[in-house]
Each structure stands twice: as C-alpha cells, then as structure tokens.
Amino acid sequence: MYLPDYDVTLEPLRPDHADAVLAFEQENRQYFASWVWDRGDEFFTDYATRHAALLAEQEAGVCRFHVLVDNTGAVVGRVNLMDLENGSAELGYRIAEKWAGKGLAKAAVRAVIEVARTEYGLTALTAGASNHNGASQAVLTRTGFRPVGSSSTDLGPGTKYELSLENV
Numbered sequence: 001m002y003l004p005d006y007d008v009t010l011e012p013l014r015p016d017h018a019d020a021v022l023a024f025e026q027e028n029r030q031y032f033a034s035w036v037w038d039r040g041d042e043f044f045t046d047y048a049t050r051h052a053a054l055l056a057e058q059e060a061g062v063c064r065f066h067v068l069v070d071n072t073g074a075v076v077g078r079v080n081l082m083d084l085e086n087g088s089a090e091l092g093y094r095i096a097e098k099w100a101g102k103g104l105a106k107a108a109v110r111a112v113i114e115v116a117r118t119e120y121g122l123t124a125l126t127a128g129a130s131n132h133n134g135a136s137q138a139v140l141t142r143t144g145f146r147p148v149g150s151s152s153t154d155l156g157p158g159t160k161y162e163l164s165l166e167n168v
Contacts, residue, residue: 001115003068003107006099008076010111013058013065017075018051021067024075024096031097064089064120068108077104079112087123089116093139100135109143117165124165130158144168 001010011017025032025039025047032039057063062084068077076096081089091112095105116122128151129136137159141147145161152158 001111003104003111006068006102006104006107007071008068008104008108010066010079010108010115011069013054013067015051015055017067017069018048020069020073020075021051021078022047024067024078028094028096031100032094064116066112066115068095068104077108079108081112081116081120081122081125084120084122087121089120089122089125091125091127105136105139106142109139113143113163113165113168117168122165125163127161127163128158129161 002008003010013021029039054063054065058065062082064081064084066079066081067075068079070076076099077094079091079093081091083090091109093105093109093112095108099105113125116125125145127140127145129140131137140161143163145163147159148162149160150157151160
C-alpha cells in the first residue's frame, strides 16, 4: 500500500527485507531504546535467524509483519500485528528517528488498520504504550484507539488501548 504523502510503501515482510530491516534496527537502536526495551546484542548478531522465525510466524498466520520502505529501498518503519486470534491482534510499530514527528506513524497505523480489516478480516486491535511515550499514545488516539486500562511496561506504567474494526 503506497502512502503518497511520504513516498513510502507499506509492504508485508519478505525474505528480501532482511538486510534493510537489520540496517533500520541498527541505525535506530539508541533512539528506540529511549522509548522501549533494548533488544540486546544477540538480536543484531543473529538477525538472519530472527528474520526467518518472523517469516515462519507470518506463514503460520500467527502474526502479520509489515515494513515501511522508502523509494531507495530502505526500511523507515515497522508496523506489526501480533498474536492473531479470534479476529483480534495486537498492534506494534516503530518509526525511524529521522521520520519522527512528521505524521508517518499515524499514516502507517491507519494503513495497517485498513489492511487488518479488509485483507486479514480482523474485527479488533489492541495496543499499549508507555506513559513515558506521549507521541505513541497520541498516534493511537488519533487513529481511533481508546484507552481501556493500565499496563506495565519496561519503562514503567503504560496504557492499554483498543480499537473495534467493525465500525471503521
């Protein structure tokens, strides 16, 4: 799915994305660690195995992983639907630091909401965000998610969100 305002394409994760995803994660590691737990050195040293495992989960229908790819082929974000079960999934996303604050996260979440509803037949999404991450909470509320409770995150207290796709 093409996001014309950003010249970025939302694509299902494929085997040929491995190097670009690894580069994205390496380039943004410190930035992401300020918002969510650091993935640790092993994630980066054995990424090929991790990527293959993600593709296997996707093939089994357990998760749906997506990347945002710019016109150079670089990955500039990830938007994932995890733990697909009973018409529901958990949304997770991360956007490259250089794209932060430009609206790409909101556009990408909206695009995945549409794909979840129309292509995957999902009826509900859940998400969570640390109370330390107001930007992520704003993306969720601006894309229709509503807060439904508290959660605990690696960075402290957080908020749980839900979105019904039946009225979207």
